[in-house]
Amino acid sequence: GAVVSQHPSRVICKSGTSVKIECRSLDFQATTMFWYRQFPKQSLMLMATSNEGSKATYEQGVEKDKFLINHASLTLSTLTVTSAHPEDSSFYICSARGHRAGNTIYFGEGSWLTVV
Amino acid sequence: SQELEQSPQSLIVQEGKNLTINCTSSKTLYGLYWYKQKYGEGLIFLMMLQKGGEEKSHEKITAKLDEKKQQSSLHITASQPSHAGIYLCGADGSGNTGKLIFGQGTTLQVKP
Numbered sequence: 001g002a003v004v005s006q007h008p009s010r011v012i013c014k015s016g017t018s019v020k021i022e023c024r025s026l027d028f029q030a031t032t033m034f035w036y037r038q039f040p041k042q043s044l045m046l047m048a049t050s051n052e053g054s055k056a057t058y059e060q061g062v063e064k065d066k067f068l069i070n071h072a073s074l075t076l077s078t079l080t081v082t083s084a085h086p087e088d089s090s091f092y093i094c095s096a097r098g099h100r101a102g103n104t105i106y107f108g109e110g111s112w113l114t115v116v
Numbered sequence: 117s118q119e120l121e122q123s124p125q126s127l128i129v130q131e132g133k134n135l136t137i138n139c140t141s142s143k144t145l146y147g148l149y150w151y152k153q154k155y156g157e158g159l160i161f162l163m164m165l166q167k168g169g170e171e172k173s174h175e176k177i178t179a180k181l182d183e184k185k186q187q188s189s190l191h192i193t194a195s196q197p198s199h200a201g202i203y204l205c206g207a208d209g210s211g212n213t214g215k216l217i218f219g220q221g222t223t224l225q226v227k228p
Binding site for chain 1: 149
């Protein structure tokens with residue numbers, strides 16, 4: 001079964017609104033989680049590192065005010081896309097590693113965001 | 117910055133045939149991960165390699181990391197339609213951070 005779960009799997013929102021995506025580690029505590037974005041027919045692009053209890057670290061070119069990341073507990077990180085635009089439509093996927101998971105990095109099922 | 121290049125980009129094989137996918141890094145790999153993905157779905161963990169010369173197998177899939185830790189290969193024996201999908205190699209190149217840089221992926225089709 002899944003060890004990292006994302007919710008929702010699909011979401012449609014109107015331009016200008018905000019949408020939240022959750023990433024949960026199910027069998028272990030994850031001090032660090034990662035958020036990626038995948039464009040159609042392309043590979044995964046790392047957006048940011050989510051750190052439990054501290055600020056997220058964003059990759060170059062990723063707007064931190066647009067993609068808000070909160071890692072409030074050892075099993076939950078959230079990505080909020082603020083003031084969404086159609087160009088934010090994409091597949092967002094998270095990964096997690098933690099002390100009990102060893103070095104294996106597991107990914108969630110991904111979330112499809114469509115902004116209309 | 118580290119870059120990963122996968123080859124081939126796409127592959128069509130007849131069921132029962134063997135195949136190999138390669139992943140080459142521009143820098144020494146700290147950890148190399150192989151995943152399988154169906155388009156628009158999550159990544160399924162296949163294998164992780166860390167030591168030079170390491171080889172791991174699971175069912176009909178074998179992954180190897182070369183001694184210099186800059187190239188990895190994924191070999192599928194007697195391919196089946198269930199092996200079809202996108203294979204991605206990911207590198208943790210900056211020292212066990214868990215942050216992965218991915219290759220562009222290899223799309224595999226297996227014809228019955």
